[in-house]
Every structure is written in C-alpha cells, then in structure tokens.
Amino acid sequence: MKTFTTLSGPAAPLPMINVDTDQIIPKQYLSAISRAGLGKGLLHDFRYDSADKEKPDFILNREPYRDAKILLAGDNFGCGSSREHAPWSLDDFGIRCVIAPGFADIFFNNCVKNGVLLIVMEEAKVNELMALADNPQSCEMTVDLEAQSITVAAGSSVSFEIESFRKHRLMNGLDDIEITLQKDAEISAFEAKQKTTMPWLYRG
Amino acid sequence: MSTQKTLFDKIWENHVVAENDDGTSLLYIDMHLTHEVTSWPGFESMRNSGRRLRRNDALLAVPDHVIPTIDQAGGIKDESSRVQFETLLKNCAEFDVPLIPLLDKRQGIVHIIGPEQGATQPGITMVCGDSHTATHGAFGCLAFGIGSSEVEHVLSTQTLVQKRPKNMRIAIDGELPLGVTGKDMILAIIGTIGTAGGTGHVIEYVGSAIRALSMEGRMTVCNMTIEGGARAGLIAPDETTLAYVKGRPLAPSDELWDAAVKYWRTLPSDPGATYDKEISLDANMIAPQVTWGTSPEDVVPIDGRVPDPAVAKDEKQRDAIQQALDYMGLTANQPIEDIKIDRAFIGSCTNGRIEDMRAAAEVAKGRKIAAGVSAMVVPGSGLVKAQAEAEGLDKILLEAGFEWREPGCSMCIAMNGDILKAGERCASTSNRNFKGRQGRDSRTHLVSPAMAAAAAIEGHFVDVRSLAS
Numbered sequence: 001m002k003t004f005t006t007l008s009g010p011a012a013p014l015p016m017i018n019v020d021t022d023q024i025i026p027k028q029y030l031s032a033i034s035r036a037g038l039g040k041g042l043l044h045d046f047r048y049d050s051a052d053k054e055k056p057d058f059i060l061n062r063e064p065y066r067d068a069k070i071l072l073a074g075d076n077f078g079c080g081s082s083r084e085h086a087p088w089s090l091d092d093f094g095i096r097c098v099i100a101p102g103f104a105d106i107f108f109n110n111c112v113k114n115g116v117l118l119i120v121m122e123e124a125k126v127n128e129l130m131a132l133a134d135n136p137q138s139c140e141m142t143v144d145l146e147a148q149s150i151t152v153a154a155g156s157s158v159s160f161e162i163e164s165f166r167k168h169r170l171m172n173g174l175d176d177i178e179i180t181l182q183k184d185a186e187i188s189a190f191e192a193k194q195k196t197t198m199p200w201l202y203r204g
Numbered sequence: 205m206s207t208q209k210t211l212f213d214k215i216w217e218n219h220v221v222a223e224n225d226d227g228t229s230l231l232y233i234d235m236h237l238t239h240e241v242t243s244w245p246g247f248e249s250m251r252n253s254g255r256r257l258r259r260n261d262a263l264l265a266v267p268d269h270v271i272p273t274i275d276q277a278g279g280i281k282d283e284s285s286r287v288q289f290e291t292l293l294k295n296c297a298e299f300d301v302p303l304i305p306l307l308d309k310r311q312g313i314v315h316i317i318g319p320e321q322g323a324t325q326p327g328i329t330m331v332c333g334d335s336h337t338a339t340h341g342a343f344g345c346l347a348f349g350i351g352s353s354e355v356e357h358v359l360s361t362q363t364l365v366q367k368r369p370k371n372m373r374i375a376i377d378g379e380l381p382l383g384v385t386g387k388d389m390i391l392a393i394i395g396t397i398g399t400a401g402g403t404g405h406v407i408e409y410v411g412s413a414i415r416a417l418s419m420e421g422r423m424t425v426c427n428m429t430i431e432g433g434a435r436a437g438l439i440a441p442d443e444t445t446l447a448y449v450k451g452r453p454l455a456p457s458d459e460l461w462d463a464a465v466k467y468w469r470t471l472p473s474d475p476g477a478t479y480d481k482e483i484s485l486d487a488n489m490i491a492p493q494v495t496w497g498t499s500p501e502d503v504v505p506i507d508g509r510v511p512d513p514a515v516a517k518d519e520k521q522r523d524a525i526q527q528a529l530d531y532m533g534l535t536a537n538q539p540i541e542d543i544k545i546d547r548a549f550i551g552s553c554t555n556g557r558i559e560d561m562r563a564a565a566e567v568a569k570g571r572k573i574a575a576g577v578s579a580m581v582v583p584g585s586g587l588v589k590a591q592a593e594a595e596g597l598d599k600i601l602l603e604a605g606f607e608w609r610e611p612g613c614s615m616c617i618a619m620n621g622d623i624l625k626a627g628e629r630c631a632s633t634s635n636r637n638f639k640g641r642q643g644r645d646s647r648t649h650l651v652s653p654a655m656a657a658a659a660a661i662e663g664h665f666v667d668v669r670s671l672a673s
Contacts, residue, residue: 017524018399018499022638027619031284033244033291034342050626061500076400079433081617082335084242084351105369105403105435107334108351113353154318160458163367165226176353179254180361183222183230187258187363190232193231197649199368200456201328204261 002115003173007097007143009069011058011118013130014043018198019073020080021107025089038085039092060093063136068093070141072130075123078107099150099160101126112166115173117145121158129158145171166169208474210371211440212406215346215471219329221363234328234345235262236358237314238294238301241269241619242333247295248268248358264323264454266304268313268424271620273582273609276306285619312585312611315339315553319423322452323515325451326441326468331358336431336553336635337436342422343449344441344471346406349430357565370480372405372434376413378487381506383669384403385420385563387555387633387652389413389485390428391493395503397483402434405481408473409439413487420559421447427554428635432502440472494540494665495637495650497528500516502637506655512536529588531639533627540665543649546632547581548660549642551609551654552616555633556584558591560653565597566605567657567668574663579656580607580622606660618642631659 019039029041046058054061057173071090077100078086086108090098101123102110111118121129131140132152142151145167151157167176180187195202209217221230225601243265251256258265258343270285272278280286289306296303304310308347310317317334318324324340330347331337333355340347354364374393394401407413407429414422422439429437439445446465449455456464491505502525504511514537516522529536534543550556550564565582583589589611590597616623616634623644624630633656637648651659658668 015523016527017499017520020499020636020638022636022641026644027617029249030241031282031288031619033248033288035245045644050644076403076433079399080335080430080638082242082333082349082351083246084353087351091650102400104400104402104433106351106430109354112349113351136498157244163227164230165224165367168226176365177357177360178229180357180363180365181255186222186230187232187361191362193484194232198234198464198467200460204259204260 001175002113003175004096004117004145004170006142006144007069010064010067010139011070011072011129011133011141012065012068013072013133014059015074015130018079019078021083021086022080024078024086029085029089030083032160033089035088037092038089039094040121042093043090064139067182068095069097070143071095071098072126072133073098075101077103079104081181083107084114085111086155087111091116099126099129112169113172113176117143117170119162121160125158173178208477209476210473211344211408211438212346212371212477213477214662215327215329217440222364228365228367230363230365231329232363233331233358235323235330237318237337238263238355239269239314239334240267240288242352242355243295244288244291245352247299249358250299255360255508257359259274259300260300260302260435262362262622263301264318264321265292265301266314267292267306269613269617271306271612272620273612273622276610280619283528293573309586309590312588313553313556313613315427316556316584317587319448320585321418321450322449322455325449325455325464326445327471331364331456335430339423339427339553340438341429341443342419342427342439342466344439346436346438348435357453366528366671369435370405372402372407372481373405373479374409375411375484376409376487377411377484378413379416380413380487380490383654384492385652385654386417386424388490388493389487390425391491391495391500391503391650393485394428394432394500395493396485397432399431399499399501400433402429402432405434405440406436407432407434409437415442418559420557423557424554428500431635441468442488456606465489490600492652492655492667492669494530494655496534496540496639497525497638498531500635500637500650502528506540507542510534510536510538510540531602544629544664545577545631545659546628547624548577548656549615549630549632549634550580550656551582551614552633552634552656553582553584555653556582556588558588560633561588561592561597562595563653564657567654567661567671568606569600571604571661573605573660577660577663579605579660580615582609583611585611594651604661615642631656631665
C-alpha cells in the first residue's frame, strides 16, 4: 500500500451532507473487474450531464480544482454502499485526503486500506477551510500527517486528531494481511479452541 | 466496568483472537458470504501473492447483483457484467469455494440465501462485501458489511482487524397497527435517529414490537440498520429464531443442534447491561412510511406532507431539503398521497422474502394496477419464488398486472438492466433513495411491499389500510 506522509495541492469544497458512495461512484462503474480509470467516474452525476458532457460549473471541472488533492466535505460523507470503488475513484482522481465533520463507518475502513487519509474535524473548522478553498487564490493546502497539521496558503495552520493506529498504518503503508498472517499461530489456536466450544461451525 | 454484558459484548468477546497494542482487535469471522461485485480483487490478490484461502467451509458464494431477472437461462447480455459473473465462477472453481450457481433453485440475493441455507446462525460473526450484511443480525449474530480489501483479509486469514464499536439500544414497545410492517418500523427509526445516528455503534433492537415480528420482519429491520449509520443491527435469538433455523441445510442437527441451542440461549443481553446510547419508540404510533427525499432519513407517515425548506434548522439542512425537492420534482408542503408514481418495484434484500410477496399479493388480489403504471415483483431467491408460486401468489400478481420476475438484486441497485428512466418515479421496497440509485435522475420513494402494491393500484401513494377489504 502507498504511504501517506504529506500532500499538497488544491482543496476542493463540496458543501453537501450525506454524500453517499452511489454518488461518489455510481453503479455503471461496478461491473468491471479492474480498478483502473475509476477517477473518471468520481462524483459522476455532479461532473457530467446525461450526455456525458462535463458540467462546467461543478467544482472539479474548474481550474485549479481539476487537480484537487484534498476534498472538503459535509457530514456523513461516504454513507451507504460498501463499494471500495469509492476510495479507489478518489485515489485515481488524485484526491488522497478528505476532510469532513464525519464519515460513514465502512467507507472509513475502506479508505485506510487504500492509503486515503480521512480527517474528522469539527464543522466550524471545516467551514473555515471551505471558505478558503472556495477561492482559487487561497485553495492550496498542505496536509502533514506526521505533524497532524493542515497548512493553508496564507501560512497559518490548523491541527487535526487521528487515532494512532490509523496514523501508523497510513504513514508506513502497512499491508494488514501480512501483519495478520504473522499471528497465524494465534488464529490456529483460536480455531482449535472454537472447534471444541462451537463444533457446529466446522463443516470441513 | 459492569459485568452485565450486552448481546453484542458477548459475541464480540467470544471472537477476539488477539488484542492489538493500538486498541484494535483481531476478530475471528465464522461465516463469509460473497458475490460477484466485490470478491474479485480478493481472489486476484490471493492468486498474485500465493496466499491460500484459509477456510472454504466458512464461505458461501452466490451471484446476485448483475444477473438478469428475465430469461436467466439466456445468460448475461452486458459484456462487462458477464465477465464479472464468469470471474466469480472461475474463482470459486479454482479456490474450491461452495457456490450456488445461477440456475439453481436455491440461488438468490446473498442476504436472502444466507438465512435460507442456515449459514446465518445466532452467536456467530458474519461478513460480506455488501453493506446490507446487517440483515443477518436478525438472528442474533454480529453481521456487517465490508469492502473488498477486508474481503481479501477474511479470505486469507478468516479474521478482521476492527475497532470495537459502541453499544446502542433501540426499544420498540407496543403493537404495530394492522397494515404497518417491519419496513415502516425501520423507516420510522431512521427518520428519528438520522442517517448518521448509529455511526460507530452496533444497534440492538429490543421490545415487544420486535419480539412480535417474524424472522422476515426482523431481517427487514436489521437490513436497513446501515441506513441509520450503524454497520450492524442485532436482535436476540428466541423461539422464533430457533424455529426458523432448525432443519436448514447448513444448520447444526442432532446433538450439535442441542449444543448450539444451549449456547444460543446464553446470548441475550444481561438484565442491567448498559448501552452508550438509548432510544425508544412506541410501535402504536407508527403509520405506513414513505420517503420523500434522497436520503432514507427523509421520511414521513403516509398522511404527512413533503417538508418545507423554510422551516429547516440550519442553512445546510435547508439546502439539503431544497436539493432533494428539486431532484425529486416535489414541492414543499405537498401531501404525500398526491404524489403519482410511474413504477413500482417489490423485491430486494430488504423486502424480497415470502412474507413480502404475500403482502403484495394480498393488496393486489382482485385489483388491477393503475393505467400508466408498470410494476414488477422480484422474489429474493428461487426458494421464495417457488414458495410464492406454490401459494398461487404469482397468479394473483400477474392477474393484477404486475410482472413476476426471476430472483436477484434487480432494481435495488439497477446493475442488471432493471433500471428507471430519468424522471421516472418509483414506489420501491428497496433500501436506498439516493440520487441516481435506481437510474440517473430517477426518483425513488421507499415504502413497504403492501404500500408499493397499493401505490401501483391507485397510481399514487395511499394508506394501504384504506384499501382493506
């Protein structure tokens, strides 16, 4: 997995609550057996009209937000479907950090697994950042995960909180499966015990 | 800390393999259900990394999301979907995964076939790469949806690294009025707690109105728990649960059944167990519910009206309501009963079970759907379909003008060609009224099967109780 240390670039404001994963990446992108090119489908119906032409007013279709690296969103971002295509499409577009007052649980876990940093921040602070991001002259921001800070174009910075395990995983790009496989003996011991306490769960 | 444990505490603590230094737990997973859309990355990665599948006796695969509901024998027309479907078959063959194939009578939506096959049992941990895995919590098991990376983690290790969620308790006491269902109950709950109300929690549903529900009704309630923000819903196992599970193909039998039941009886929350959050609702006050907006929390009783953005609590809320009204083509204060529909969809993992088919048929019996409305009924599995046909429900529905389809996810996710056109308005028994969910610029109103059938017959939303013969 890619590591996450620092990230600099335009931050795009998306001041809407409850943006669900169907809106982040709609169903027509789910039938492929590839992650490639999903960035094109990110926030599809906001970005394209029904003839698949770009909607010029939408934030990600404007300069400099076409190269947005950070997304500022409303509460409960990523609710709904468990599709991991949501973080895949954000990452493929180039957005590796989303800042919002809250995120849905499954989306939250899926982002950690894909090196996408989610920052939970109180609404008033998110609103302040959105106001800066709304202006192309002040939308550049730098996220420093180690320092847990977001520095804005004018030079001031705000700090953010993150659980230590998530920070560690993101900074080191750890492969969860390899870490878990190192506990193979403990898993086997659990299974051996469960075979005696709940034998009906073993059908092999 | 209190020694009284909740149902959730008991299941969680019985499945912790290891506690990690960072506060997460390595949790053992007893049953993993899988389907074509979210499983391919896991199999691909196992193949590339040379990792093995840890347990194929704790895994069950079924295709459901992309399959057609007409002429399934004719195969999948869309090439991308067909490749995805065939990839599932290939992966199951290569890794020796138990698979229920497309034309098998047992095939159906993954969350319908799990319980039908007895894979869903009290006290277990259960996952699937699908957010509606919450459904299975109706049996008193800890069941939650995961993404594709976590699917791979379970395939390779039979465990997941998880942060322990908090306990939330929702009590629904009293008696649901006649004609009001589990669907109305869960919509009313989501309307109360909001779509993020359960975030970070597991919700246990308790109370006399929950106890009175059939397993089908309980599954509908737990299914939409994710729409209230909680990954898992739970209902303690009781005699209703045991009667449903007994005799199913994957359920324990003979002395193992007795041992399992003995354990299952220890699962209900201890008296005095504490919860981080508690809510209560009076079942007697719940009327048939209809969503008006683009989030499941946008819900009102059938005798209600579309809300007015002017009375919203803040600017974001006002914008959200206005955007929803614009998208849905509705006006503030419009009575729900005045909303005309074009389509009705009865099915999905929320409402594709036999009880749902019966409810639709009961309303449809001796009536005809309104001119200009088209309506489809999609049983959740081949077994539901066969049972419904044995009861003659298909004939009743066909005579009333409904289409009777073959099982699958169908227009709940609209990946298989069953899709709404732009601007079409649908009374749907599915679980999400998100923008574009059932087709770009389509308009979804979530309702119970009886309410969907009633709307199809009248051509607009109507209190199903006013149709009662």
